[in-house]
Amino acid sequence: MNWDSGYFLEKGKKLYPEFHETVCRPLPETEPDKELWMRCGSSFTLDFGTHLVGYVTLKVACDHAPDSPLQAVFEFAEDRCEFDPAPYKGGLSSSWIQRETVFSDNALEPLSLPRRYAFRYLRITFPANTAYQVRYVSCEARAVTSADMSAVAPLPEGTSEAVRKIDEIAIRTLKNCMQSVFEDGPKRDRRLWLGDLYLQAKANYLTFKNTDLVKRCLYLFAGIPHENGCLSSAIFQEPILMNQSWILHDYALFFAGCLKDLYEFEGDREVVRELWPVAFRQAEIASEAVNEKGLVDPAYYFVDWCAPLDKTAAAQGIAVAMLKDTLFLAKVAGDAKAQAYLEAQIERLSGALMSLYDRERKLFAAPGGQISVQSQMWGILAGVLDETEVKDTLTALGKLTAADGLVDTVTPYAKHYYVDALLKGGFRKEAEKLIMDYWGGMAEKGADCFWEVYVPDQPDLSPYGDKRINSFCHAWSCTPTYFIRKYGIK
Ligand code: RAM
Secondary structure (H helix, E strand, C coil): CCCCHHHHHHHHHHCCCCCEEEEECCCHHHCCCCCCCECCCEEEEEEEEEEEEEEEEEEEEECCCCCCCEEEEEEEECCHHHHCCCCCCCCCCHHHCCEEEEEECCCCCCEECCCCEEEEEEEEEECCCCCCCEEEEEEEEEEEECCCHHHCCCCCCCCCHHHHHHHHHHHHHHHHHECCCECCCCCCCCCEEHHHHHHHHHHHHCCCCCHHHHHHHHHHHHHCCCCCCCCCCEEECCCCCEECCCCCHHHHHHHHHHHHHHHHHHCCHHHHHHHHHHHHHHHHHHHHCCCCCCCCCHHHCCCCCCCCCCCHHHHHHHHHHHHHHHHHHHHHHCCHHHHHHHHHHHHHHHHHHHCCEECCCCEECCCCCCCEHHHHHHHHHCCCCCHHHHHHHHHHHHCCCHHHCCECCCCHHHHHHHHHHHHHCCCHHHHHHHHHHHHHHHHHCCCCCCCCCCCCCCCCCCCCCCHHHCCCCCHHHCCHHHHHHHHCCC
């Protein structure tokens, strides 16, 4: 590893953002009657009208001087499904569930919860058989974000209501994930993931334009790599700043994609010069990990939360696409030696990718023959097909359904790349329809923010074994605003 990670870490830390705060109140019709006296399990559910991320304060009044502590249970929900009382059966830690039992020694004082929550709904229960009773006075949330709403340009006149709605939800998703870093989800994992950052940054350039936050995240990644220089797939900020052990080469390679996008948006050559060794190292690691056929090891690639997916072709496509972005950076950095190395790797990996292309069917197939949306979109984004082949592939894909054994995407993250491939292939109508059907489908189902996982005919799907632990405001789902604004979708 030939860079000073301590220096990068310091740089990342110094770019800590400013926060914007808004006071939010529940919809009055969901507040309890202010004359209603409560205790012994009384409860009520507040609806704040939309999703927010922040800190809550509750005020109650007592019917006479309190002679014992006040006990209140707070249950926060991004989506009402989180209120389902069935025992939790998910694989991720149940401590992510936003439930808090609070005791206050002075019921006359406002009760301010110290932790940050992501929610729209809040159920409050007073379980204790106190001698005194309480009545609701007010509940306020101090919503926080590092996104500056005033930086967002209005959509052009003539934009349809449906597109406006999707754009608004996408922007709220991004805004609520923008905290001291670009978090993946403000409920869970509250972590900086490189794959999520790559997409968030794209949407950010067309909305909030907060380039410092992107730089902060890139420098933090560069500041805590694994020993061999491979970047961490994710970074925890709390309780201690550290990297995540899960090695993902696609995420590590997105560092180059993200740096390229930043450079194209802002033109800051100095950042590229500084971070170039980090980007190049990821390309080296991915290239060194290929087999004798020139294929990457799909076990090191995330691609999508899709259990039946054979990731071979998609992973290969990602590697080629990102090696090309790294080559772009090599030119900006003026590193001729790296340039030659990358050109050779791109040729080798592209050849291996083309070995998975069935020229008769015009489709990429995994070694066992599996055809997936993921393989086609990444095969196309790798830029190894000519214009006619891209069109033929997208046409062939458009004719396939699950009945033909087609494996489809599971997350809005993966769907993003399908839309991108359609747009790059000139299938604008199909891309727009996909945005309207897929993200519009979530909007129709009442989403305030876009969800981590969405498969229209499997509403209870969860990669973690319990839908309630899914994130309902998830960074990687925010990209419709990018497509709408970049392509002028109306
Ligand atoms: C999940 C999170 C995150 C994603 C990783 C791979 O834990 O949803 O957003 O990047 O998976």
